[in-house]
Amino acid sequence: MRSRKSAFTRADSSLPSMGRALMRWNLATHRTAVPHRPRDRLRASRSLTMLNTLFASIVLTLLANPMALAQDAAKPAPKADAKADRLTPGMAxxxxxxxxxxxxxxxDGFKDGQVYVVxxxxxWCGPCxxxxxxxxxxxxxxxxxxxxxxxNIxxxxxxxxxxxxxxxxxEEQGDKMSYTVAYDGPDAKSDKAWMAASGRNGIPSAFIVDQKGTVAWMGHPMQMDPVLAKVVAGAWNLDEAKKLAEAEAKEADAARALQKSARDLLKSRVAARExxxxxxxxxxxxxxxESTKGTPAQMQFRMMKFQTLIGAANMPEPGYELGEQLVADGTGDGPLLNEIAWFAVQDDSVMKRNLDFCLKAATAANEAAKGADGAILDTLAR
Structure with missing residues (x-):
């Protein structure tokens, strides 16, 4: 019989193990990340928001490898009071x-009638x-x-x-860099004027400057082809670009807030275990x-709390009380209900198992799947 573990495996294990578990969750829920996802991890009935997937990425980055993302870890997030001056599309x-x-x-300057990509x-940046x-x-x-x-920055x-x-x-790149290349240097004048001013803290980052010397777009260079074609043709809708940039800025602000929350959560977990x-x-x-109410991320945090309460924290009474709420809220979601049951019945961190609860969750999962999911039947067999 194949061995399966929950999305937050071994809640009483080391933080790197939690990081690996979060990676499994991230891969299972990020639709563009992998071509195949095990069905006992698939949450197809729930649309994943950017923040939902981002939380896992943030935690993994904090736990495992700070260089996994091509970001300058020494760079502070833009200050909140600088938002009004943020560089956005439509600005010179x-x-x-x-x-x-x-x-x-x-x-030496951006000439009228000429399109530029900065x-x-x-x-050290592999994606670059x-x-x-x-x-x-x-x-x-x-x-x-x-x-x-x-x-270069x-x-x-x-x-x-x-x-x-x-x-x-x-020089090593040769024809792979068949365009103008500049060195910003330690003074970081262009870094400050472009990257910091726009709130972008990841590279590679590209800015398209249109024929009037206006910032038309900013983003990842591998995603700019259709935009560049429209800018060159004079068909780019700058108003739409502004709206998109505003939405992305809000997402970036939310991501920074979530990053801080992830750090706080991990620190508090370490302190609690000690x-x-x-x-x-x-x-x-x-x-x-509370802050993720109305998003799929909220269920993930509730699941994390449930698993920690009945596992590492060894607080079965409030844990199973939350579990009952999760089972009720997860009606019809077979994979979610199975995840709840499997952790409660199988995970090594659970000191006090409530088999009646496990059976209830597994039965609800099987009913949702109409008896056709082998992973759920496997859980029931426990």
């Missing part, structure tokens, strides 16, 4: 000030390097209609050998449950 493009142009002709990268050939293809495709400038560290390192990287006092953790996760 900032001046492009760099330490040195190391490939192609220097750009893309930010670093030598993978974008080089695509940017070169776009430069070749559009010729004189578009000028692409790759601006965020090198680690900045010292006497940094510029030489960047030049060597560009002290045996779970009140701080409970307050933190209750706050997350």
């Amino acid at each position: 493009a900032p001046k492009l000030e760099v330490k040195e142009f190391i490939k192609g002709e220097a750009i 893309e930010f990268w670093a030598t 390097v993978r974008a080089f050939p695509h940017l070169s293809e776009l430069q070749k495709e559009y010729g004189d209609k578009v000028k692409i400038i790759g601006v 965020w090198e680690r560290p900045y010292d006497d050998g940094t510029l030489a390192k960047v030049k060597a990287k560009v 002290s045996g006092d779970w009140s701080g953790w409970s307050t933190t996760i209750d706050g997350l449950i």
Whole structure:
């Protein structure tokens, strides 16, 4: 019989194990991440929001590998009082000030009638390097209609050998970087004027500047092709771009808030395991449950609380009380109900099992699946 574990396996285990569990949950729910998902992990009846998937990514990044995302960990999030001055589509493009142009002709300003792409990268950034050939293809495709400038930022560290390192990287790429390349340097003038001003803290990032010197779009360079075509043709809807940018800015602000919440939740869990006092953790996760009301993420936080209460925290009475609520709220959702039952009956962290509850959840799951889900039948057999 195959072995299965819950989405938050071994609630009393180390934090990296929780990180691996979150990865399983993330892969199971992010529709574009993997071509196949085990059916006992599939939550097809629930539409996943950006924040739902993002929470798992944030926690994984905090737990496992801070370099997993090409972001500058030393960079603080933009201050809240700077939002009014945030660089957005429709605004005049900032001046492009760099330490040195190391490939192609220097750009001393954005000329009327000319479209520009200003893309930010670093030598250590794998996604940036993978974008080089695509940017070169776009430069070749559009010729004189578009000028692409790759601006190097965020090198680690900045010292006497940094510029030489960047030049060597560009030379190594050869035709893969067939466009203008600049070095921002430790003064970070372009980084501040473009990246920080727009609230973008991940690379590669690209900005399209239209024929009037206006920022038309900002985002990942691998996603800009259709936008660039419209900008070149003079058919880009700047009003729609503004609305999209505003929505993305709100998502970014929410993501930063969620990142802080994830850190707080993990810290409170560590403290709770060491002290045996779970009140701080409970307050933190209750706050997350409340703040995610109306989103699929709320159910994930409720599940996390349920599993921790009957597991690591060893508080079966409030845990199973919450479990009863989850079973009632999950009526018709076979995979969710099965997840509840499987954890309660099988996970090693559960000290006091309530077999009546387990049977109730598994039976409800089987009824929802009309007896046709092997994973649920497996749980019932326990």
